Amino acid sequence: MTENLEGMEEQFLELKDTSELMVDLAYSALLYDNEEIAKEVQLLEELVDKLNYKIQRTAFMISLDDKNVDKALAIIRLATSIEAIADAAMEIADVVLRDIEPHPIFKMSVMDSDVIITKTPVSKSSFLANKTLGQSRLMTDTGMWVIAIKRGKTWIYGPDENTKIKNGDVLFARGPREGEKEFLKLTKGRKK
């Protein structure tokens, strides 16, 4: 039983983080009219489906054990609500995949939002090159959260603190509009 609960905590965690990443990626795909990112959202949707199924299954197993049906139903309800966020992200990405050019006002809205999305290459002179995201302190020093890295033809989606930034990487990030300027300075190497 303890094993079930620990597994479920991991799954909830992954479900929450993945759904949030999907929303950010979906808006990025839209903003940059980028099909590669949109396809990643599609792939992540499959992961979310599987996670939700596992959580529902464990919820039933726990309820068989503790006979508390309401608690099990609350778990299922929560997981399904989080999956709905992922589904919505998928719908947003789908607009890009269907090749319908979204109205420019939508792009303007994403750019004018409190939380903006930006992308920028890491220049040779930037102190970020060869640092991990954790070492870079980008998140805590600028508020900008790196959601994807494009390295040549490959992509790293949802990088973590151990992901190393390389010279020439293109960073996609989301964060407060006020943080963007500082973020761009750091990636351009104008500031250490």
Added chain:
Amino acid sequence: MTENLEGMEEQFLELKDTSELMVDLAYSALLYDNEEIAKEVQLLEELVDKLNYKIQRTAFMISLDDKNVDKALAIIRLATSIEAIADAAMEIADVVLRDIEPHPIFKMSVMDSDVIITKTPVSKSSFLANKTLGQSRLMTDTGMWVIAIKRGKTWIYGPDENTKIKNGDVLFARGPREGEKEFLKLTKGRKK
């Protein structure tokens, strides 16, 4: 027509910001088992409904003008997807309003997530007191985003850069786990 487009950009912006705020508030309501926050999510849902209706109406008016039905449909699709995120947030908040105690593993997941939620009072000795959120540079210096402020019995939801922080306020914030320590230091006044 230009008037329509400008109005729609504003509405999209508000729809996006509100849906994101709702998700953060819904997780906060769940984490702190807080019915007041959950009720705010409910109220915001009504705002989102109205915004989506306005956007759909304008999309039709634009399509009457430029005869581009696909573009209008893409706009409606996007707005509806963003509304779905808000609906999911409402579902999450609903678990709190129904007074079903969510399983503790869910709270653990929210606390262990890459993006965490935290709350803390602003102490007398904190340099934050009487600063606006913009002046405090909390977002850009710690990555933590203030989503709600509890002041005595009143609440400020979705504060902006002009909102003044007062001594004794309880700040609810979301941001990277690495930013929480610094954030707590600043609110406790241990650092300027």
